[in-house]
Amino acid sequence: MMKREYLDESHASVVAGGTAADRAERLTRTMRDQSFPNVKPRDSATLILIDRTEPVPKVLLGRRHQRHRFLPGKFVFPGGRIEPSDRLMATAAALNERHVAKLMRRVKRPSAAKAAAYALAAVRETYEETGLMLGVPTAGPIKVPPGHWQPFAAAGIIPDLTQIHFVARAITPPKRPLRFDSRFFTADVSAIARRDDGFVGPDKELVELVWLPITEARQLDMPGITAVVLEELADRIAGGMQFDHPVPLYRMLHKRFVREVL
Numbered sequence: 689m690m691k692r693e694y695l696d697e698s699h700a701s702v703v704a705g706g707t708a709a710d711r712a713e714r715l716t717r718t719m720r721d722q723s724f725p726n727v728k729p730r731d732s733a734t735l736i737l738i739d740r741t742e743p744v745p746k747v748l749l750g751r752r753h754q755r756h757r758f759l760p761g762k763f764v765f766p767g768g769r770i771e772p773s774d775r776l777m778a779t780a781a782a783l784n785e786r787h788v789a790k791l792m793r794r795v796k797r798p799s800a801a802k803a804a805a806y807a808l809a810a811v812r813e814t815y816e817e818t819g820l821m822l823g824v825p826t827a828g829p830i831k832v833p834p835g836h837w838q839p840f841a842a843a844g845i846i847p848d849l850t851q852i853h854f855v856a857r858a859i860t861p862p863k864r865p866l867r868f869d870s871r872f873f874t875a876d877v878s879a880i881a882r883r884d885d886g887f888v889g890p891d892k893e894l895v896e897l898v899w900l901p902i903t904e905a906r907q908l909d910m911p912g913i914t915a916v917v918l919e920e921l922a923d924r925i926a927g928g929m930q931f932d933h934p935v936p937l938y939r940m941l942h943k944r945f946v947r948e949v950l
Contacts, residue, residue: 715945718912722863729869733810734767750894763908768813774805776833783849819887851879861940
């Protein structure tokens with residue numbers, strides 16, 4: 689059973705950036721026009737890379753092109769929609785079973801393969817948007833589905849899901865023009881096995897990348913949920929990146945955002 693947090697502070701733990709209930713309330717205040725025909729949310733995944741080589745950890749964000757229909761000019765984490773091929777991609781090691789269990793709560797037809805596909809989509813999208821390829825080198829052949837995953841086969845890199853942590857989930861409110869059921873993951877910069885150029889620039893989806901401490905990153909022009917997830921990540925880092933750390937689900941209920949713990 690999931691714990692649901694509204695604005696009753698007696699039921700909310702004190703965390704970085706205010707109480708957990710404060711975060712849900714801030715999302716409610718940033719809600720925009722909900723007058724569009726309702727559509728089903730699309731499954732998506734995103735990845736937050738952390739660089740802890742210096743005393744103050746930094747995270748990677750990219751600024752979206754101004755011509756994009758969705759979040760133009762905003763700073764976001766690399767990410768995108770789940771593709772059918774993500775369920776077919778081989779891995780060097782499986783996702784931690786505690787992450788699998790949390791990923792499969794409140795989903796239809798849950799399975800370990802579906803949970804892995806969410807994490808793999810975050811890895812794939814990160815490469816497609818930034819040129820940063822996460823995984824481990826392998827000398828043998830890699831089972832790669834046609835299409836999106838071919839660059840990994842060509843590079844001899846296979847994703848290692850033990851390096852991935854599930855941080856948060858958020859569902860776009862009803863009656864927005866685009867809706868996503870987004871899973872936010874994180875990985876250490878040491879998981880990067882290859883860096884390719886030419887993926888970021890004036891004519892690309894992301895026009896620039898920045899590495900910033902979380903407190904500085906939150907000052908950028910970003911969606912409300914991005915700022916909230918950065919606070920959730922700060923909590924996880926402070927807690928030692930434990931696999932048992934609570935994973936929140938943010939969604940709208942009765943015209944208010946709520947924070948439920950998966």
